[in-house]
Amino acid sequence: MNLVGIDTLAKAPLADGDVFIGGRWLPAADGRTCPVYDPATGDLIREVSAAGPDDARAAVEAAAAAAAGWRATPPRRRSEILHDAFRLMREHSDQLAALIVRENGKAYRDAVAEAGYAAEFFRWFAEEAVRIGSSFGDAPGGGFRHIVRRHPVGVTAFVTPWNFPAAMATRKIAPALAAGCPVLLKPAPETPLTALAVAALLTEAGLPGGLLNVLPTDRAPEVVSTWLGDERIRKFSFTGSTETGKLLLAQAAANVVNVTMELGGNAPFVVCADADVDAAVQGAMDAKMRGGGEVCIAANRFYVHADVAAEFTAKFGAAMAAVRTGGGMEEGVTLGPMINQAAVQKIRSLVDDALARGARIAAQSTVPDGPGHFHPAMVLTDVPDDARVLHEEVFGPVAPLTTFTDEDEVLARANATVHGLASYVYSRDVARALRLAERLETGMVGLNRGLLSDPAAPFGGVKQSGLGREGGREGIEAFLETQYIALDWPL
Incomplete structure (x- = not known):
């Protein structure tokens, strides 16, 4: 051939x-x-x-x-x-x-x-x-x-x-x-x-x-x-x-x-109080939604400083709700189906668990009727720390949001996982961003950038990643x- x-x-x-x-x-x-x-x-x-x-x-x-x-x-x-x-x-x-x-x-x-x-x-x-x-x-x-x-x-x-x-x-x-x-x-x-x-x-x-x-x-x-x-x-x-x-x-x-x-990965996405929120929202869409979220380095847990949480949630939610879902070759589609029905069921089980523990759906896109393994793009807020969605790889278009106020606190939460593949930090203060990056236990870090992969750069993780x-x-x-x-x- x-x-x-x-x-x-x-x-x-x-x-x-x-x-x-x-x-x-x-x-x-x-x-x-x-x-x-x-x-x-x-x-x-x-x-x-x-x-x-x-x-x-x-x-x-x-x-x-x-x-x-x-x-x-x-x-x-x-x-x-x-x-x-x-x-x-x-x-x-x-x-x-x-x-x-x-x-x-x-x-x-x-x-x-x-x-x-x-x-x-x-x-x-x-x-x-x-x-x-x-x-x-x-x-x-x-x-x-x-x-x-x-x-x-x-x-x-x-x-x-x-x-x-x-x-x-x-x-x-x-x-x-x-x-x-x-x-x-x-x-x-x-x-x-x-x-x-x-x-x-x-x-x-x-x-x-x-x-x-x-x-x-x-x-x-x-x-x-x-x-x-x-x-x-x-x-x-x-x-x-x-x-x-x-x-x-x-x-x-x-x-x-x-x-x-x-x-596997469980990438944290940290939005600091001094972050450019619009840039962070764009980075979040890149880090979460590339490949429908079925990506090992996809942002899995969002930690947003309380001072910018309302603005980030509103803008990120609007972007996620606007995602068009459908067959991959259809005009304007940016979110295709998940790979199979088992993948959809796993994502739904994580969402259901978070909702049962007090989380709420802040925004979601629509999905087409009929066949196909579709799941909407979705933002969850008020997600408690014991929700499975913060501890298991979602591998889908669901973004759980939590807030923080202290740098040491967010680092402890971000590093509290057996995985260590990728992480993301948004801050206008380069010194702060680098300080956080050096303390994050991951093989790769995106600073004010939601796309990491480059053939000219080393790709890989630490711990069980x-x-x-x-x-x-x-x-x-x-x-x-x-x-x-x-x-x-x-x-």
Whole structure:
């Protein structure tokens, strides 16, 4: 399948199958398939080949066979292929965005933004591929020399989520390929089509067979356990829930596999008394509503200083009430459906719990009649500290607001969580904002800014929000091993 076939992915199964191993499109070894649904209608998009353990083993064989050749490929050549992938992704961003909307449900404007964001990982790591350095120096005591070199970690295996089906794939694939590592990818069963499109795109860009193997499946435990049980897998990266991450960490420990984990979040959004309220409202909309709130770094808890609480609540509530909900491709829609009905039910359970404890709905948008997994944009006020919505990741368009008066108090409340992925602070006083940022126990902080992600910056959390970093210069480090050579070369 070539790149032109991207727009056919959502219409019919590929002629030879949807499992991509060794540069070939294949059916699942046992013929299994799994359904992909449109979240806006609940309709079946199509059946997709569902890989199993035999396919997982075949993918490892293909990646291992391709590893030595890719490791020996000059960094400049690896860089050129990634640059071509970036170019092709930009050229076909409309097709990719439409595919994302179809299987993920997010509003088209968010899907376009994701397609652009995903492409940038190819460009950034194309540039990093040629900057992998080694060093040579004298031993301080004399008598010999130090050579320190970096080399690819080996075969890598990735599990990506449904909320950013393009960007979460390229954020892992690009640095691995740049470093010289072959890749195994298991996309989320809700959104496999975008990952298949990325595979088609990289093939079009000239990536040799075996270096990217994509296994769509609804049998994740069987596939991933097969990979983690194979000693040839030397790097594993997972983006998803903390609960699943803990289970995978335990499996990876058996073979001492190098891991990167980007797990759950519970991001606080702090609005200080001296904040520019209008800017804070815009930042809140960015931090809460991008991707319908189904984002790990989405603002989850809003702490607003009592002096500006009334103004912020009124303006933020008006903005949330004005959100237009509907199918992602509809004109003017900024909030699409949630990924499935289970997601809607979880959000509703958190809202119901907060209301039962004394919270109230200050504002909400309308949702369309008929099918689809829709939930309104909603602002909750008077939310008590014991409400579940302040302690569990909402993963939806609901914003619980509470007030504060003391800096130490709000920091204690903001840090009272096992998660530590992202946080946000709004204040006109840069010194205050930086002071708060340095005391917030999160891997990333947005100061007077509601959008954090950038391929050129390290992405990741602390505490139970993960291990390691993706993106930035740190992103390629996860795929490199350091080797020290002592050279007998007297001074």
